[in-house]
Amino acid sequence: MRFSLIFSSGGLVITYEYPFNERIRTLLRLEDLFDKASYFVEQEGTREHHVVLLTLFELLEVAGRADLKMDLIQELERQRQTLLVFRNNPEISEEALSGALYEIEQAATALLGMTGKMGQYLRDNDWLMGIKSRAVIPGGVCQFDLPTYHYWMHQDSAVRREALLSWLKPFMPLRNGLAIVLRLLRGSGRMEHQVAERGAFQMMLGGGGAQMVRVSLELHEPYVPEISANKYALNIRFTCPDYDHRPRHAESDVDFDIVFCNL
Incomplete structure (x- = not known):
């Protein structure tokens, strides 16, 4: 179950979301991980950047579902076909409709451009996988266990951020696609x-x-x-x-x- 906070005329409201199937559960988990990574990557501290790296490893696991990309592409296409029905409808803003269609088409194209297994470039990085294998051990990333990681953490924050963003960037088509699907889902009821x-x-x-x-x-x-x-x-x-x-x-x-x- 996922929750969020919003303001209403009556005060602060907390919303809990409960998915009915594994497909929506996966999208909500990915959304939560992307939100966490996006927040902490903009921070300066080593601890915050460590959280981004751990979150990246979680993204790798959750996004590894074989049919996830195709599910998103098919859903985006289904929503595109639904919106096309409203073309030339005087009650619908043509500008807003064109914008929504463009956003969906761009997201679907970017997803189609993702080749190979999701996150394989991370699995091929021996240094990152070494950190990942130690991170599951309580206290397993101490400097005496991973001296090269200790060195990396002492680099300037801009250097670390650039590396983290480069590792996150290939996942962005996935984030953009699921953001559209979840926005449409939340607005459907x-x-x-x-x-x-x-x-x-x-x-x-x-x-x-x-x-x-x-x-x-x-x-x-x-x-x-x-x-x-x-x-x-x-x-x-x-x-x-x-x-x-x-x-x-x-x-x-x-x-x-x-x-x-x-x-």
Whole structure:
């Protein structure tokens, strides 16, 4: 489950996203990793750049799914065909439509230009793979284990950033493609207000085609949704977090908003 914070007229709102299938789970995981890498690569410190390198290794593992690139290309093409239907529609901005189509076409072309196995250039880098193999060991990247990495970390931050960006750059078509797909997915649903009586909510879905559900509530509300779902039923159990003991089930009614998303 992924969450995000947004501002609304009523205050700060926290949104939890729960994917219904492995395909959307993979896209959300990649989005989270790309966001983390993009943030930390702009920092100056060695610890922040170490996080980027660890995140790069995670990207390599998650993006290694053989059919991921083709899935994105096919979805982008499907969305392009859907948008083409709105050509010459007086209720649709032709400029906005052309911009969306151009963005999709550019993303698909860049994905098609990615040759070979995803991230193979990293696997062929013995130095990086040496760091990766040590990074899974607790404390395994100390200077006495990896003296060349220790040396690299003492280079100027601009030198490290240039190297990190060069290792991240080949993944960018993947990031751009999944960003479009997830944006369309998140914008596909209609928000509904619901109430979980005494912290419990259930809805029958009847085998519908939802691919993700988004649950939003005011941040000041001391509740966290525990979501379980499939194409037939959705169950949400709101709990009160307790960081020393097991979470307690909410005893009062919980107001929340829900959106079912489907491409």
